[in-house]
Amino acid sequence: MSALPEVEIRIGGIDVGVEHDALLASTPGAGACVLFTGAVRGEGGLGALEALELEHYPGMAEESIASVVAEARTRWSVGAVRVIHRVGRLLPGELIVLVGVASAHRAEAFAAAEFVMDYLKTRAPIWKKEIGSGAERWIECRERDADAAARWIGQHTPTGESA
Amino acid sequence: MLKLRFFASIREKLGQGSLDVRAAPDVVDVASLVRHLDAGPMPGCAATLLADNSLVAINRQLASPSTSVEDGDEIAFYPPVTGG
Numbered sequence: 753m754s755a756l757p758e759v760e761i762r763i764g765g766i767d768v769g770v771e772h773d774a775l776l777a778s779t780p781g782a783g784a785c786v787l788f789t790g791a792v793r794g795e796g797g798l799g800a801l802e803a804l805e806l807e808h809y810p811g812m813a814e815e816s817i818a819s820v821v822a823e824a825r826t827r828w829s830v831g832a833v834r835v836i837h838r839v840g841r842l843l844p845g846e847l848i849v850l851v852g853v854a855s856a857h858r859a860e861a862f863a864a865a866e867f868v869m870d871y872l873k874t875r876a877p878i879w880k881k882e883i884g885s886g887a888e889r890w891i892e893c894r895e896r897d898a899d900a901a902a903r904w905i906g907q908h909t910p911t912g913e914s915a
Numbered sequence: 916m917l918k919l920r921f922f923a924s925i926r927e928k929l930g931q932g933s934l935d936v937r938a939a940p941d942v943v944d945v946a947s948l949v950r951h952l953d954a955g956p957m958p959g960c961a962a963t964l965l966a967d968n969s970l971v972a973i974n975r976q977l978a979s980p981s982t983s984v985e986d987g988d989e990i991a992f993y994p995p996v997t998g999g
Binding site: 790811812815837848878890891 | 920922923924926972975991993994995996997998999
């Protein structure tokens with residue numbers, strides 16, 4: 753079993769291959785692994801983006817993501833889960849976040865990964881600031897992120913009988 | 916003592932990321948805490964801390980202006996989250 757923490761907020765980069773292998777290796781009977789990564793786009797509200805600055809509330813950010821993962825586990829039968837969210841100064845093209853889920857079958861892994869990502873975006877106390885064109889501004893929260901999370905409310909979980 | 920923390924745009928508007936304040940008899944909930952700060956150590960902070968889109972957490976749990984405040988609490992104010 754892997755000793756990796758389920759949720760990690762850190763400055764350092766993400767090695768997607770290493771995370772993938774660790775998720776599968778930590779999940780007995782795993783037949784599927786879904787990885788989502790989010791990266792810094794090259795453009796923002798200020799035009800060409802120079803960098804993003806990410807700030808978080810240490811402790812609460814980790815706890816709120818862990819509670820989202822725990823909620824996902826009540827909905828779907830999944831194996832290892834890994835969430836890494838980076839903070840600090842990130843350049844276009846760099847990874848911001850990774851959500852990885854291993855499971856016996858793909859349906860649970862896809863659903864749980866999307867659920868964790870949707871809720872992470874609306875619950876975890878993390879903020880992004882855009883820097884570019886000699887200016888900087890905090891990114892505003894978007895209604896469509898709240899909508900993405902809200903659509904899970906009351907939704908039945910898939911049975912995941914297919915491979 | 917109450918341990919206050921401010922994040923992101925709220926931190927920048929207030930010009931500080933944290934502040935320890937002594938618990939006072941007139942501070943019973945988040946709203947009265949903000950009034951106490953506004954009248955004392957942080958003049959003008961109420962407009963920022965009680966803005967419609969400001970969020971508050973007590974001991975890392977989402978709270979509201981009417982949530983009770985007790986000595987020793989960690990109270991954080993922050994704008995809507997934009998991670999992920």
